[in-house]
Amino acid sequence: MAKNKRELILPTPVIDTHCHLDYLKEKELCDILAESHRVGVEKIITISVTPENLDHAYRLASENNDIYCSQGIHPHNAKDFTLQVKEKIAHHCSNQKVVAIGEIGLDYYYNNSPREKQITAFEEQIQLASDLNLPVIIHSRDADDDMISVLKNFSNKLICKGVIHSFTSTRKLAQYCLEDGYYLGFNGIITFNKADNVREIVQMTPIDKILSETDAPFLTPTPYRGVENSPYYLPFVIEKISELKELNIDEMSLITTENAKKLFQKIL
Numbered sequence: 082m083a084k085n086k087r088e089l090i091l092p093t094p095v096i097d098t099h100c101h102l103d104y105l106k107e108k109e110l111c112d113i114l115a116e117s118h119r120v121g122v123e124k125i126i127t128i129s130v131t132p133e134n135l136d137h138a139y140r141l142a143s144e145n146n147d148i149y150c151s152q153g154i155h156p157h158n159a160k161d162f163t164l165q166v167k168e169k170i171a172h173h174c175s176n177q178k179v180v181a182i183g184e185i186g187l188d189y190y191y192n193n194s195p196r197e198k199q200i201t202a203f204e205e206q207i208q209l210a211s212d213l214n215l216p217v218i219i220h221s222r223d224a225d226d227d228m229i230s231v232l233k234n235f236s237n238k239l240i241c242k243g244v245i246h247s248f249t250s251t252r253k254l255a256q257y258c259l260e261d262g263y264y265l266g267f268n269g270i271i272t273f274n275k276a277d278n279v280r281e282i283v284q285m286t287p288i289d290k291i292l293s294e295t296d297a298p299f300l301t302p303t304p305y306r307g308v309e310n311s312p313y314y315l316p317f318v319i320e321k322i323s324e325l326k327e328l329n330i331d332e333m334s335l336i337t338t339e340n341a342k343k344l345f346q347k348i349l
Contacts, residue, residue: 086304086305087304088120089120089316089317089320090119090120090121090316091120091121091122091316091319091330091334092121092331092334093121093331093334093335093338094121094122094123094124094334094338095121095122095123095293095315095316095319095334095337095338096122096123096124096125096126096293096337096338096341096342096348097117097122097124097125097126097293097294097295097297097312097315098126098244098246098266098292098293098294098341098345099126099128099184099218099244099246099247099266099268099292099294099295099296100125100126100127100128100294100295100296100297100298100310100311100312101127101128101130101296101297101298101299102125102127102138102141102148102297102312103127103134103137103138103141104297104298105297105298105309105311106298106309107308107309107311108311110141110145113311113312113313114145114147114148116311116313117311117312117313117315118147119313120313120315120316121316121334122312122313122315122316123147123338124147124148124149124348125147125148125149125312126148126149126150126151126180126181126345126348127141127142127148127149127150127151128150128151128153128183128184128218129150129151129152129153129154129183129184130153130154130155130157130158130184131154131155131158131161132154132158132161132162132163132166132169135152135166135169135170135173138150138151138152139152139173139176139178139179142176142178142179143176143178148178149178149179149180149345149347149348150178150179150180151179151180151181151182151183151184151218152169152170152173152174152179152181152182152183153170153181153182153183153184153185153206153217153218154166154170154185154202154206155184155185155186155188155220156185156186156187156188156193156194156199156202156203156220157188157191157193157194158193158194159194159195159198159199159201159202159203160193160194160195160198161194162198162201162202162205162206167205167206167209170182170206170209171209171213174213174215177347178347179215179347180215180216180345180346180347180348181210181215181216181217181218181243181345182206182207182209182210182213182215182216182217182218182243183217183218183219183220183243183246184218184219184220184246185202185203185206185207185217185218185219185220186199186203186219186220186221186224186228187199187200187203187220187221187222187224187227187228187231188220188221188222188223188224189222189223189224189227190222190223191222196227200227200231203231204231204234204235207231207235207238207239208235208238210239210241210243211235211238211239211240214240214241215241216241216242216243216244216344216345217239217241217242217243217244218243218244218246219243219244219245219246219263220246220247221245221250221254222249222250225250225251225253225254228250228254229253229254229257232257232258232261232263236261241344241346242261242262242263242264242344243263243264243344244263244264244265244266244292244344245258245263245264245265245266246266246292246294246296247266247267247268247270247294247296247300248265248266248267248279248282249270249276249278249279252281252282252285255282255285255286256285259286259287259290263290264290264291264292264340264344265282265286265290265291265292266292266293266294267279267282267283267291267292267293267294267318267322268293268294268295268296268300268302268318269295269296269300269301269302269303269306269310269314269317269318270300271283271302271318271321271322271325272302272303272317272318272321273303273306280325283322283325283326284325284326288326288328288333288336289336289340290340291322291326291336291337291340292337292340292341292344293315293318293319293322293337294315294318295310295311295312295314295315295318296310297309297310297311297312297314298310298311301314302314302317302318302321303317304317305317316330319333319334319337322337
């Protein structure tokens with residue numbers, strides 16, 4: 082943890098439901114885990130996004146007791162989603178440490194993959210989650226109408242639902258997802274000065290539908306902006322959620338942990 086800044090240690094163990102451990106560069110994994118445990122982050126879900134890091138995330142989870150993972154292809158990489166990739170995801174999901182299909186979804190801000198390929202990859206991976214009875218971890222940016230359309234098509238098929246992670250979209254999408262049983266994931270963005278729109282979504286979200294995450298190494302919360310994000314900064318996210326929901330941090334820590342375990346049922 083960066084020096085000369087405020088430290089926050091949680092009394093109740095929490096779960097970082099979304100980070101990218103294989104992208105962190107500033108510390109060794111053993112040091113990241115030790116510091117995370119010290120401040121109360123008990124378990125971590127590391128997320129896959131490309132065909133190349135499916136194995137990376139899987140290996141990290143398989144080799145470390147307190148790390149779990151997802152398996153999926155991000156919309157940026159939807160052009161690389163193939164039958165072989167789909168088969169690898171399905172094979173890995175038989176492992177107890179793989180808790181969800183993700184990070185999947187739609188991103189019309191960057192359009193790194195053609196929109197039709199994004200939709201196809203998204204739909205195929207939701208169907209896979211339905212077949213395997215797993216929740217989904219969804220990325221959505223500037224694609225609200227198509228996102229709602231796809232999710233409606235799977236409303237009765239996807240029993241476990243999932244989470245819209247790093248939620249920054251509209252109230253319309255938030256309302257639809259909450260009504261259909263999805264969780265919303267919030268990270269360091271809620272501590273940013275210009276993120277009033279996201280804080281409003283936190284305030285409208287029932288406490289039993291909130292997940293806390295870091296999305297490390299991205300989106301480092303205040304007061305550590307400017308350094309690489311890491312799971313050990315999760316307490317600052319939970320602190321801000323607590324403030325917005327007018328609960329004490331102990332209560333919010335317990336609630337977010339219970340929510341994570343309800344959604345990701347493989348977590349012990």
